[in-house]
Amino acid sequence: MPDSCHFDLLDVSALQDPCSGRIVHLYSMVARCLSCEVIFKAQEGQGFVSTSVARVLRCPTGCGQQSLRGAALRQWRAQPA
Numbered sequence: 001m002p003d004s005c006h007f008d009l010l011d012v013s014a015l016q017d018p019c020s021g022r023i024v025h026l027y028s029m030v031a032r033c034l035s036c037e038v039i040f041k042a043q044e045g046q047g048f049v050s051t052s053v054a055r056v057l058r059c060p061t062g063c064g065q066q067s068l069r070g071a072a073l074r075q076w077r078a079q080p081a
Contacts, residue, residue, distance in 0.1 A: 003064075003065065003066045003067055004063075004064035004065060004066075005033060005035050005059055005063055005064025005065055005066050006034045006035075006066055007031040007032060007033055007034060007057055007059075007066055008031065008032045008034065009029060009030070009031050009068075009073075010030040010031060010032060010039065011028075011029065011030040012026070012028075012029050012030075012073055013026075013027040013028045013029070014026045014027060014073065015027070022070070023070055023073055026044070026048075026050070026055060026073065027043070028041055028042060028043045029041070029047075029048065029055075029057065029073075030042075031057060033061070033063060033064075035059065035063045035064060036059065036061050036063050038059065038060065038061055040059070040060050042058070047060060051067075053069065054067040054069045054070070055067070055068045055070075055073065056068075
């Protein structure tokens with residue numbers, strides 16, 4: 001299924017290599033679906049799945065999904081309040 005939804009990442013919990021910044025393990029993501037406005041916490045197998053090239057984030061309401069590449073997750077920073 002192609003990307004059919006977009007999300008705002010609100011929080012990312014990951015273990016990163018301190019030298020390269022590469023994500024070693026992605027624990028969870030908190031996201032807001034821009035289609036239905038639901039905010040949810042996604043974990044491996046429960047809201048996102050990892051593939052060899054990206055993580056696929058899925059809205060729990062079933063309205064869609066979006067592929068997120070490692071570079072996008074590494075560059076994520078919390079927005080100032």
